[in-house]
Structure formats: structure tokens, C-alpha cells
Amino acid sequence: MARGELMKRLLASYGRDEEFRAVAEQIILEEEQKNNKVLARSLRKTLDNSSHRPATAPKMLAPLIHFPDAADDFVERVEPERNKHDIVLSEANVRVFLGLMREFRRGEDIRRRGLPVRSKLLFCGPPGCGKTLCAEVFAAEMGLPLFVVKIDRLISSYLGETAANVRKIFEFARKQPCALFFDEFDALARSRDDTSEHNELRRVVNSLLIFIDRLRPNGFLIAASNLDQSLDPAIWRRFDEVIWFDKPDRPMIERFVKFKFKNVEASFDPLEHAKALEGYSYAEIERVCISAIKSAIIERRKQVRENDFKRAIADETRRRSGTARLSKIS
Template sequence: MANAKLLRQLIKTGAEGNQEAFKRVSEQIIQDERAKNHHLLANDLEKVLYGRRNSSTPSLSALSDRLPKDKERDLPLLQIKESVRRLEDVVLSDENTSLLNEILQEHHRAETLKSHGLYPVDRLLFCGPPGCGKTLTAEVLASELGLPLAIVRIDSVVSSLLGETAANLRQVFDFISSVPMVVLFDEFDALAKERADNAEHGELKRVVNAFLQMLDAYEGKSLLVAATNHERILDPAIWRRFDEVLVFENPNLEQLRRLLSIKLRGLRREFDIDDSRIIGLFKGMSHADVERVLRRAAKDMVLAGKEFLSERHLQSAIKREDARRARTQRN
């Protein structure tokens, strides 16, 4: 917690109604908490001090009514959802956690940066295998910034009609430029595949060119997040269009321990989460794999009329997950 001197200054400036001094002392307290690695507290204090950014954002229903649509099939080009996941709900590497905190701090203090001719990052690229937290991290960003999450529907954006995919992308960019949101381009490689690939037809190459031009020209209010499981096939020109690149991987043993602690919170069990043997059962799994196994184990426990989750439930669920993975690989 903040030291006594800063707390005295905070109360004194607040009692005197000195808003500028109150803000300076508050910022010192936030910096002090962040230096102690109390990032969750620091982020919450920043949101209280600077206000949530969604004050000018229309309601979810109002946004949904305004969504642009594909002319070919009359399908909405985006899906709007409210995010409730918080920073403590996601388990990331130390490097990604640090980057995420920096990004949040930049956006919480956007006005301070702008007063010095600087701006918070607004283009992020998430890379890594499926199920390792890319989509969840985008949701966390939206929740922590108090913004809606807009997911670009690739199935609607990509059209069979000549020139319509680029036209759909233009509609998307026009929409997200006017309203503050966190915008997720999932399966991003479908729009940004390498143009040098001779197997691809000219229309896709024109789409990539158009997308690059729109990214270059983008000056909107939204934070753009592109996520891909296939970063190796991205066009080389894509990479420099993003301010930060976060690489996601399967969780290591320490991250697995933290993940189990979060997912099993409030569930009575017969084993200790810190037991290395229990953690080792999940070695090599992705975040999504772990969550699926624990959900199956919990269902097994409930349907069997048991009150405590046991190692047997975990092993049974893991066996089913292994069988599922084997079927997937055969197909």
C-alpha cells in the first residue's frame, strides 16, 4: 500500500480541493504500487482516477443496430459483446503480462501522453498456437479499458464477389474509427496471407494490399488486435504495421499452477493444486485444453454425486482429452 507521506498529501490536497495537486499525488501512489508489482491495484486506481473510456461509447444494443453488413448475404460484419474477464482471469508469460500492463497504462493515461505529442499503441498482433489465450487477452483488454469488444466476422467479410471483400473491410474500418472499442481480427491470416505465394489468386493479393492501406491510414479511436495461429504465412509487410507483437505459447509448469488455481477456485477437491504430480498431468496442454479437462472433470464429479473433485476425475477427463486429440489428428 502507499506510504504514509503520500496518503497524507492525498487527503490534504483532496480536502483543499486542489485538483491538480490531488492528481499528481494520485499518480505518485499509482507509480509506487506499480513499482511494487501491484499491477492489478495500479490498473484499478488508474481507472478510478482517469475514468473509464466508455463514457462516450453507445450501448451494446445501439452499436449492434448500427453494424455494417455484407451486401452479398446481408450478414453483420462484426459481433459486439460485453467483456467481463479481468486481468486476474488470464495467465500469461511474464513478458506478455508486462506488455499488457504497459498497454493498459498508456490507454489509462492517454491524455497525459497526448499533451506531450505522444499516443497510446493502437495496433497489436497476437501470435501463437490455438487455445493459448489470444482471444481471452483481447477480452481482458476490453474489460480493463471499459470498452465493448468487437469481433470481426471473417466469414462475413470474405466475399465470393470480386472487390466485395475489400469493400467490406472499408465498412469495418469506417465503423470502428468512429466509436472507441477493442476490435479483434481473429484468424487474421485469412486477410493478410503472404502475397508472394504463387498458389494464391489475384483477388486475395488485392485484399492484402487494401488491408495494408487501411491499416496505414487508420487514425480511429479503437484499439485493433489481430490474432493468428499461422504467423509464418503472414505477408512480411504486415509486421511493421503493428506497435507491439505478443507471442503466446502453451503454459509452463508455473503458469499451469496459476491456471489451475484460477479455474478450480471455489471447488472443493481432494488434492493440493501445488502438488507437482497434479500439475504434471497437464504438461503440454494449452489453456483451452486445461479448461476443457477441468470442465469435464467437474461434470463427472457432479453427475457421480460426489462433493469433492478427485485425481481420478482429472485422470478420466485427461484420458478423454487424449482420445479427442487422437481423433482430431487422424482427421
């Protein structure tokens, strides 16, 4: 967000402590992202010190909006390490994300006209195609702090307890501008389907879904799922936008391999092997490229050779058939 806009917000939040802290957090985050580490650290120190004042101090700032201790077990703040230059996206998805960003930035105007702002996103597609990465990049590009909910822990700690912990997370996401990310959302969807499951568990999952329904996040709620068509329609319809992360087709494979060989010397054209990589996920193709590049480093060669690449593909193919066998066993 532009600095002027943040300053305006900071002044406008005078007297509303939580909002003030949220804006201050965002200023710090932006400084961190601009690599002004010293300034960011000193700002954070000032902000944190002010929250340790005794409760009776006049005009005390509200505690930082951070996850309540009870939620620490199943929610983690993640510092994005990658940005838009680290991800390869289809043109269609780039368009969707740009649209979401513009909408978010004009959110207040849109809401003032009584219209909803899209804020609940479902990322779908096979493993290794960038769902988790994209959540990280999206948060970074939006300048929003990223909070990852560990669903398995959430479900197990939630069992037998009150809804209070979950309520706190959603309460938080309503106030704090952030990206709240439910990775491996299937865990939730699956428990809902599984009729053999404990009744209690199904009740928990259903109540989580109700929370998701009611939430109007001050940022984004993102869920990622490896399931596709088989995902329960009752879950689908809770999201404002469903975004597909497919395995790369031939042109995308070529773009991705080129990207991975950007600063690498090779004595052959890796793009000629794109055909052999059809059907592979980005994560698998990345592994092939890394493995080939490493071979050259290990053997103290300047250039990656065609044989390095071929061998890396063969290794990946072997690995794939191994995982296929494993999934048959389990």
C-alpha cells in the same frame, strides 16, 4: 474512465454530435459494467429515442455511431462476459498490458507532444492459449466496446464489391473509441501468401492491409494469429506491439489448475499431475479440469477423485491424438 473525466468529455463534446454519442455510449457501458442495469437501460432508451427525431428537428443528435448496415454481416459487437479475474497471463504479458493501458489513458498528452500511442496489437501463439479471451478481457478492462470482424465473411462479401464497406469499418474505428478485433487473422495472411489464389482476392487482402496501415484507431485494433514465425514480415511490421500467448510451462500449468480447482473439493492434489499436462494448451487443461469436476457431480460425490482427473487426462490425450490424425488427413 473516471466519471468526472467522462462528464468533462460529455460537456466538451457539445455541438459535436458524433463525439457526444460516443461519450454517452461509454457512460452507458460503464453503468452496465457496474451492474447498474436499470439505469443503463433507461439511459440507452433516452439516447436511442433522441436519434429517431426527424432530420429537420433543431439540434438533432447524430445517429449512434454504429456499424453501417452493410457491415453488419461481417462485424459483430460482442458484450464481454469475462474480466481480468478469468484469465491467467504470464508476468511479462501483464506488464505489457498494464503499459498499454497507462499509455492509452495518457494518450492525449502523448499525442500532444507529437509522439505516437501504441494502438495496433498482434496476438500470436498456438490455439487455445487465450488470444480471443484476452481480446475480450482487454476491451472489458479498458471500458471499450468490442467489435469482432469476421474475416472470412468480410473477404467473401468484399470480393467483386467496392472498398466502401471496409472503408466504413475503418472510418468507424477512427472515430468511435473501441477495440476492433480481427480474430483468426491468419485467414487474411494466408490468402496473401497463397499464390494460387484469385488475383482479385490478393488485391482485396492487400488493400485491407493498407487500411490497417493508415488507421490511427481511437482505441485499439487487435489481430490474433495462430501462426508464429511463418507470418509474413510485411504483416508483422504493421503492428505496434506483438504479444505472445504461449502454451503454459510447468509453473503456469500449476497456477491454472489451482485456479480451476479454486472452489472445488478434491480428495487429492491436482497439482501433482501438472507434469502430465506439459505441452497442453490452456483450453485443453481447462477441458481436463472441467471433465474431472463433472464426473464428481454426475456421480453425486462431494469430492473430485484422483481417478476422475486421470481419466480426464487420458480422454484429452486420446482426443489430441485424434485431432493430430485428422490434421494429417486434411
